[in-house]
Amino acid sequence: MFINPYLNFAGNTEEAFNFYKSILGGEFAMLQRFSDNPDADKLPEDTRNMIMHIALPIGNNVLMGTDAPESMGFKLNMGNNSFLCLCPDSREDADSIFNALSEGGQQTMPMQDMFWGAYYGVLTDQFGVQWMINYQPQQ
Template sequence: MAQVNAYLTFNGNCEEAFNFYKSVFGGEFPYIGRFGDMPPSEDGKQVPEADKNKIMHVSLPISQETILMGSDTGGEWASKHVAGNNISLSVNTDSKEEADRIFNGLSAGGNVTMPLAETFWGAYFRMWTDKFGIHWMVNYDDPAKMQH
């Protein structure tokens, strides 16, 4: 069974926005990671100094079923940020197979913006825009690879 959550992308003010959302919804952030926490890319590229303190990922549980998630954009992605076009639907699955099935179905006729990746945080992850212009992410958190 998959869980669908809203994923919001900001242009440098994600932390401010999520502190505001937390003041309204209550609760705590179970995770908040910054771009400076990322390891260097495979080609040795480091995160630019201007982006190191920006939010790579934050989550705020709103109810038992719903998590509001977000991040800042940076680098070459920043120029593509458009207010109103900065919301994605994030699908968390119980297996790689389910992640593949959802990706293969919803990406048909669309545009893959981040191909399948085994991430440094232990997830099986993809991003795409479907043929209707809706932004999607699919994520499977492999319990054997999760970092805390």
């Protein structure tokens, strides 16, 4: 199991990650735009070119991020713009961890199979910490 920081931005993820890359080096392991989503035609036009997910490996960790547009219901404030992305070793561990962290907190997105191949859910724990649980089966 491993854990990575996940940062949300208000439309300038690409700029921020190019900045981090220029300082920290490396290459993006993944860059997906909202237009890559199977339901992209249902998104506002100005959202489609925004970053849905970006990953920059740094040593043994990965800095991850996304644009969080208000048109999709996000309202970023300092404090709600970062998550911990926990990547468990099994689907069962993902469920167990998600359920335990959710106790006394709030489930934002229940665990479910996602179009990118992961089993994924989002929650805020009882202490206000935001978590993404992302089980990615080995290919």
